[in-house]
Amino acid sequence: MSYDDVEIEDMEWNEELQSYTYPCPCGDLFQITKEDLKLGEEIARCPSCSLYITVIYNMEDFLGSSDQNRTNKGLQPSKQQAVTVA
Amino acid sequence: MFGWINRVMEESEKLKTEENGESEEITWSWGAGTDGLPLDLKDSANAAIVADPSFEVTANSKTLPFVEEKKESGDRLWSWGAGTDGQLGTGRIQDEHLPRQLSLPSVSSLACGGAHVIALTSAGKVLSWGRGNSGQLGHGEVVNNMLYPKAVTSLENYFITHVSAGWSHSGFVSDTGSLFTCGDGSFGQLGHGDHASHCSPVKVSCFVDQHVAEVACGMRHSLVLLKGCLSSQVYGFGSGKRGQLGFSKDKIKSINLPKVVSGFEDVDIVGIAANGDHSAALSVDGNLYTWGRGFKGFEDSHLPQCLNSTLKFTKATLGWNHALAMTGDGEAYMLGGNHLGVLKDLRNECSDSREANLKKVPGLDGIKITDIATGAEHSVLVTENGEIKTWGWGEHGQLGLGDDGDQLSPVTVSLGYDLNEAASTKVYCGSGFTFALTKP
Numbered sequence: 182m183s184y185d186d187v188e189i190e191d192m193e194w195n196e197e198l199q200s201y202t203y204p205c206p207c208g209d210l211f212q213i214t215k216e217d218l219k220l221g222e223e224i225a226r227c228p229s230c231s232l233y234i235t236v237i238y239n240m241e242d243f244l245g246s247s248d249q250n251r252t253n254k255g256l257q258p259s260k261q262q263a264v265t266v267a
Numbered sequence: 268m269f270g271w272i273n274r275v276m277e278e279s280e281k282l283k284t285e286e287n288g289e290s291e292e293i294t295w296s297w298g299a300g301t302d303g304l305p306l307d308l309k310d311s312a313n314a315a316i317v318a319d320p321s322f323e324v325t326a327n328s329k330t331l332p333f334v335e336e337k338k339e340s341g342d343r344l345w346s347w348g349a350g351t352d353g354q355l356g357t358g359r360i361q362d363e364h365l366p367r368q369l370s371l372p373s374v375s376s377l378a379c380g381g382a383h384v385i386a387l388t389s390a391g392k393v394l395s396w397g398r399g400n401s402g403q404l405g406h407g408e409v410v411n412n413m414l415y416p417k418a419v420t421s422l423e424n425y426f427i428t429h430v431s432a433g434w435s436h437s438g439f440v441s442d443t444g445s446l447f448t449c450g451d452g453s454f455g456q457l458g459h460g461d462h463a464s465h466c467s468p469v470k471v472s473c474f475v476d477q478h479v480a481e482v483a484c485g486m487r488h489s490l491v492l493l494k495g496c497l498s499s500q501v502y503g504f505g506s507g508k509r510g511q512l513g514f515s516k517d518k519i520k521s522i523n524l525p526k527v528v529s530g531f532e533d534v535d536i537v538g539i540a541a542n543g544d545h546s547a548a549l550s551v552d553g554n555l556y557t558w559g560r561g562f563k564g565f566e567d568s569h570l571p572q573c574l575n576s577t578l579k580f581t582k583a584t585l586g587w588n589h590a591l592a593m594t595g596d597g598e599a600y601m602l603g604g605n606h607l608g609v610l611k612d613l614r615n616e617c618s619d620s621r622e623a624n625l626k627k628v629p630g631l632d633g634i635k636i637t638d639i640a641t642g643a644e645h646s647v648l649v650t651e652n653g654e655i656k657t658w659g660w661g662e663h664g665q666l667g668l669g670d671d672g673d674q675l676s677p678v679t680v681s682l683g684y685d686l687n688e689a690a691s692t693k694v695y696c697g698s699g700f701t702f703a704l705t706k707p
């Protein structure tokens with residue numbers, strides 16, 4: 182079951198992730214790419230848990246846009262520092 | 268690093284699994300259950316006491332953080348749940364399904380946000396850790412993850428008395444009534460009159476002539492409670508789309524300067540809360556007001572609504588779809604909560620009454636409670652018997668029960684420590700994680 186319905190205007194564009202994002206109750210972010218939106222995908226998933234939201238948007242708003250002019254000035258992904266046990 | 272102790276259990280679990288038996292000699296020093304099984308309280312309390320921060324563990328744990336010093340404050344701190352940004356303070360980036368004991372001397376209270384934690388010491392100093400990618404840790408730089416508590420040095424000249432952590436912003440109140448904010452400001456939630464983000468706490472100039480008592484940070488908005496200012500005591504700023512700013516019946520997308528919340532002209536407010544798109548306030552006579560996103564099945568409310576109840580509440584906390592409230596008699600009630608922070612399915616109970624949405628937390632059998640906390644979709648309470656109970660969404664281990672399952676009603680968490688030995692136990696929730704703090 183979808184956790185919530187969220188309008189695209191309430192989602193934030195994240196350069197680093199190259200996705201529209203919205204807070205997930207687990208602490209991570211629900212994410213959906215422009216490519217997904219162009220294809221009519223309306224489910225934004227969280228990479229850290231099983232939850233997903235339904236994105237409310239007009240597909241037409243995304244059909245004309247291009248990602249090519251987007252430059253990735255985002256931060257490097259965080260270095261995973263989890264301790265491993267030999 | 269303020270004697271930050273990390274009693275790591277995972278190595279022992281792995282050893283137990285892999286080497287089967289050889290782990291016995293080291294499990295004593297962790298003071299927590301293994302394999303999800305609760306330990307006998309007596310034994311584990313002993314185990315917790317003998318645990319020494321300076322112990323050398325096995326060769327397998329060479330990467331454990333080393334602790335230089337521990338002040339014997341007697342405070343005990345545990346964390347569990349989502350740890351993907353280092354918010355558990357365990358020194359690692361991973362979820363914990365069982366409580367792990369940490370130690371931070373003289374912590375008087377905590378504030379937990381989306382994935383960061385702010386600790387306030389009894390000396391009025393501030394430490395923070397966890398996710399810092401929006402500047403919410405206040406360390407003067409943007410860091411993705413801070414795995415250990417680090418002092419917020421720019422506030423060292425102030426005695427901080429109150430802190431709050433939102434989804435990605437933070438608020439700090441000094442004993443002189445100054446308010447500082449940092450972190451994500453893109454919705455105006457820092458209150459500086461713009462949409463800039465800050466990685467060091469910045470004084471909110473709107474309140475320089477006022478005495479701020481409390482700040483409450485939600486997902487994308489903030490509330491402020493002033494002291495000695497009856498006619499205009501609660502302010503809101505940031506995103507207002509769901510009505511969470513509470514100053515206008517009209518839909519307000521966002522504001523970046525504090526504005527007075529309506530409806531408290533003749534009410535003495537003594538406490539405020541914000542989480543998700545919810546806002547709440549408690550009056551001195553125990554009335555609970557809520558505004559913002561409607562709890563399950565109810566419309567958003569753009570102005571504060573007083574819960575029409577004869578109950579007198581002394582504390583209220585908010586999740587993303589539910590609220591918990593505690594009465595002076597030590598009873599716990601829940602508002603909303605048939606989402607993930609589930610208690611029961613209300614679908615068959617059609618009612619127009621918000622009051623009907625208020626349910627007594629079941630399964631307590633008359634046991635009084637002494638504290639409450641709410642994560643985005645989970646709930647925690649402390650009983651007078653010194654037990655911590657959790658329920659709701661458990662996928663990240665935020666219930667601390669050793670698994671990732673959900674619970675419909677309160678279940679006792681084993682800290683491996685007899686909470687009856689603690690004079691006070693307080694609980695705090697971030698979005699998907701939980702902290703417990705005990706004082707002797």
Ligand SMILES: [Zn+2]
Pocket residue numbers: 205206207208209210227228229230231232
């Ligand atoms: Zn998630």
